[in-house]
Amino acid sequence: xxxxxxxxxxxxxxxxxxxxxxxxxxxxxxxxxxxxxxxxxxxxxxxxxxxxxxxxxxxxxxxxxxxxxxxxxxxxxxxxxxxxxxxxxxxxxxxxxxxxxxxxxxxxxxxxxxxxxxxxxxxxxxxxxxxxxxxxxxxxxxxxxxxxxxxxxxxxxxxxxxxxxxxxxxxxxxxxxxxxxxxxxxxxxxxxxxxxxxxxxxxxxxxxxxxxxxxxxxxxxxxxxxxxxxxxxxxxxxxxxxxxxxxxxxxxxxxxxxxxxxxxxxxxxxxxxxxxxxxxxxxxxxxxxxxxxxxxxxxxxxxxxxxxxxxxxxxxxxxxxxxxxxxxxxxxxxxxxxxxxxxxxxxxxxxxxxxxxxxxxxxxxxxxxxxxxxxxxxxxxxxxxxxxxxxxxxxxxxxxxxxxxxxxxxxxx
Amino acid sequence: xxxxxxxxxxxxxxxxxxxxxxxxxxxxxxxxxxxxxxxxxxxxxxxxxxxxxxxxxxxxxxxxxxxxxxxxxxxxxxxxxxxxxxxxxxxxxxxxxxxxxxxxxxxxxxxxxxxxxxxxxxxxxxxxxxxxxxxxxxxxxxxxxxxxxxxxxxxxxxxxxxxxxxxxxxxxxxxxxxxxxxxxxxxxxxxxxxxxxxxxxxxxxxxxxxxxxxxxxxxxxxxxxxxxxxxxxxxxxxxxxxxxxxxxxxxxxxxxxxxxxxxxxxxxxxxxxxxxxxxxxxxxxxxxxxxxx
Numbered sequence: 001x002x003x004x005x006x007x008x009x010x011x012x013x014x015x016x017x018x019x020x021x022x023x024x025x026x027x028x029x030x031x032x033x034x035x036x037x038x039x040x041x042x043x044x045x046x047x048x049x050x051x052x053x054x055x056x057x058x059x060x061x062x063x064x065x066x067x068x069x070x071x072x073x074x075x076x077x078x079x080x081x082x083x084x085x086x087x088x089x090x091x092x093x094x095x096x097x098x099x100x101x102x103x104x105x106x107x108x109x110x111x112x113x114x115x116x117x118x119x120x121x122x123x124x125x126x127x128x129x130x131x132x133x134x135x136x137x138x139x140x141x142x143x144x145x146x147x148x149x150x151x152x153x154x155x156x157x158x159x160x161x162x163x164x165x166x167x168x169x170x171x172x173x174x175x176x177x178x179x180x181x182x183x184x185x186x187x188x189x190x191x192x193x194x195x196x197x198x199x200x201x202x203x204x205x206x207x208x209x210x211x212x213x214x215x216x217x218x219x220x221x222x223x224x225x226x227x228x229x230x231x232x233x234x235x236x237x238x239x240x241x242x243x244x245x246x247x248x249x250x251x252x253x254x255x256x257x258x259x260x261x262x263x264x265x266x267x268x269x270x271x272x273x274x275x276x277x278x279x280x281x282x283x284x285x286x287x288x289x290x291x292x293x294x295x296x297x298x299x300x301x302x303x304x305x306x307x308x309x310x311x312x313x314x315x316x317x318x319x320x321x322x323x324x325x326x327x328x329x330x331x332x333x334x335x336x337x338x339x340x341x342x343x344x345x346x347x348x349x350x351x352x353x354x355x356x357x358x359x360x361x362x363x364x365x366x367x368x369x370x371x372x373x374x375x376x377x378x379x380x381x382x383x384x385x386x387x388x389x390x391x392x393x394x395x396x397x398x399x400x401x402x403x404x405x406x407x408x409x410x411x412x413x
Numbered sequence: 414x415x416x417x418x419x420x421x422x423x424x425x426x427x428x429x430x431x432x433x434x435x436x437x438x439x440x441x442x443x444x445x446x447x448x449x450x451x452x453x454x455x456x457x458x459x460x461x462x463x464x465x466x467x468x469x470x471x472x473x474x475x476x477x478x479x480x481x482x483x484x485x486x487x488x489x490x491x492x493x494x495x496x497x498x499x500x501x502x503x504x505x506x507x508x509x510x511x512x513x514x515x516x517x518x519x520x521x522x523x524x525x526x527x528x529x530x531x532x533x534x535x536x537x538x539x540x541x542x543x544x545x546x547x548x549x550x551x552x553x554x555x556x557x558x559x560x561x562x563x564x565x566x567x568x569x570x571x572x573x574x575x576x577x578x579x580x581x582x583x584x585x586x587x588x589x590x591x592x593x594x595x596x597x598x599x600x601x602x603x604x605x606x607x608x609x610x611x612x613x614x615x616x617x618x619x620x621x622x623x624x625x626x627x628x629x630x631x632x633x634x635x636x637x638x639x640x641x642x643x644x645x646x647x648x649x650x651x652x653x654x655x656x657x658x659x660x661x662x663x664x665x666x667x668x669x670x671x672x673x674x675x676x677x678x679x680x681x682x683x684x685x686x687x688x689x690x691x692x693x694x695x696x697x698x699x700x701x702x703x704x705x706x
Contacts, residue, residue, distance in 0.1 A: 042633045044533030211677040219423045220672030227416045270535040
């Protein structure tokens, strides 16, 4: 009995030293960057993928000579696990700043976790390179918060724009909308912007349903969609709910001209295996796709696929570029002093070809609020390609994958 | 009108499955007076086991045949090798607090072990039951939910019959009612605890097998159902088996039918409202009597 007990204790200790939670040993001259993401809990898959994106980026940065102005110092990333919880995220960023002495922090995928973390970074005067999409992240007058992904309002603007464009092109416009959104900061922001942009487009909202994130059952919400019969269902979900939502829409036989996601869970590589053919012909609005006609994407996608087994998605690509931007900022600052790095970030102007920008856009610089002007979103449709379901970019026309045309409206099964 | 019929049917079906997730928890409490905080993560492990069985291509419900013995033995060993030691440290205490801490620790341990062993990805069993539905006078019924209801009712009657009519069942009930008196009658109550924990785990095993055909598997999935099961157990009465069943149905119906009149996020408020008012009127829960069975 005692031996079994001992074995359990040893297992306990082993669990505590797992790679995700471990603090890597410090090297004297390395540049330490903090990264807080949901590495466990319901959002662990995307956190794991983002981590692999960071791994590739750091590998590339160090292979290219590290931080040159600091004598080729290597970049080193110290991870924090937010578990998807704002309270934990705040503790983790505080730990990284005070104990691990990182010179900049990036995180945290979820807007609801990013917002309070930015406040902590501001207090300690450490640059925080944020990845949530909620508008207010860069609208609070913070000096140390930077962001180069799109705001929720831009996503929604282009998502609605895409739906309107499809309706016009095929002479079958959407007149009514059903909104389904998770009720944390991200979904609340999307809801606010839907009200604005759908009204401008003359689309009436007939169903408007928030639901609690990581729920057991979404049939009650889906039944309301069935009752309200909207032409187009707009969804804002993280991965677990996205799987549940799309499967339940199919099971409860809800018919609509279109179902469209807002990246997040719908762009997660776990989404397609989770829903199978139920997602066929639905749409998503996203900033970046691996089928973009830009140089070098194929090679980096292959490398990432070999490492993680899934294709590169918009979140991972974003994080890859983030690490390069941080490396350039430290290089420009010539110091690991967080204040100098902050000033370097504010004045940074990068142009393609450079790994920090070339896969996504032509140039990158921050405005007064620390926000980058990101380009527009694209419309994606889930299509069967060679017997497998893939995300295919179908809009705007200059970005459309060769040989593909959007299917509008979604054929009812 | 059809929508409301659909909402009621959905509520009863998912509610019975909610009740089933709480079955093992309430049984273990009823007999051992131990709140098993590891419940959520043990449910997750049983779902992974069921998922593993479905990968071999057999009917997912055959996983029950694997789940019951494996989880019963695992439960018995867990009780005899780990929890028993902690109970012995608090002799004469009817509801040992340190067991609570132990099971809470197990929860964290098991979840992180699963994260290492199975990875963070969401897994969906691709079986014939994935997305399968049938219609009954216009109402869509999810096949996997329907089987869930049957399994719940089946296990409910089997466990009740076992407790009522077998010698072991009588010994278990006796231990649950009065540990000391049972001991005086020559019942080895640690063995009984082991069997009770084993049965509780075996029920979780059946539960895993009925969830996997329609629900994703993930190291954190236990939490999604776990919180509900704790509410159900307290709502229905700690230790009460019919309490778990009806508690589940009540929550299922509130979520499903309630959402047709308000936002889905508000139904949680109603669930907690009902929960609090029942606790206020009947502190022991709906079916919570001092002596169950």
